Amino acid sequence: MSVYSFYIFDRHTECIYSKRFTAANNTQSSRGSTLQNGDVPASLRKASKDLDETKLIFGTIFSLRRMAKQLGGxxxxxxxxxxxxxxxxxxxxxxxxxFVMLTDPRVGNMRTVLHQIWATLFVEYVVKSPLAPAEHTGGKGVANELFEGGLERFMVSMGLLPR
Structure with a gap:
């Protein structure tokens, strides 16, 4: 498997979509009521970790974009x-x-793949959907089954995920 995770951030710096494709994430326990590690539910620890990860990714992108513009014009x-x-x-x-994708380091440039995901999947299934909000404020993310399914099929067809 060469894709690890995929994120979409809106213009307000909110993560409106995230998906992990790692095997470790799929095998995690679903016992959200089990208390351990200081009596914090496992589901809350995972949500906190995911939120921290998305903030870290956005901060990295923000900093690198700024640095590239300052150094290169x-x-x-x-x-x-x-x-x-x-x-x-x-x-x-x-x-x-x-649109952000984390992959294996040996994978080539994925800019065209990210553009295709935006143009063919996001625009078709999210932007053109009459049920989808125009803005995803307040932490409302992309909750569209057609987009989810289309993304999975697209990744498999590109050879980025196993069948």
Whole structure:
């Protein structure tokens, strides 16, 4: 599996969609009422960890975009960065939606894939949906089954996820 996770941030810095594709996430216990580690429910610890992770990712993107513009000029863009463990791919739409994908470090440029996800899936299933809100304020995320299913099928068809 070469895709680890996928995020969408709106223009207000809110994470409106996140999806993990790692096996460890799928095998976690669903016992939310079990108390341990200081009597904090497991579901609350996971939610807190996910929130911290999304804030960290957005902060990293914000900083790297700013640095790229300061060092390279107004026309330079931040596209991706790679560590020994993962590669972060970034695509920003004209409406300032930010699409972020974490993959295996050996994966090539995913900018066109992120553009396709925006143009063919997000616009079709979320933007054009009469039931979807125009703004995702207050932590309301993208809750669209067609988008979820389309994203899974797209990732499998691109060979990014196992069948």
């Amino acid at each position: 107004a026309d330079d863009q931040f596209l991706s960065y790679r560590t020994g463990e993962y590669k972060l791919h970034y695509f920003e739409t004209p409406t300032q939606l930010k």
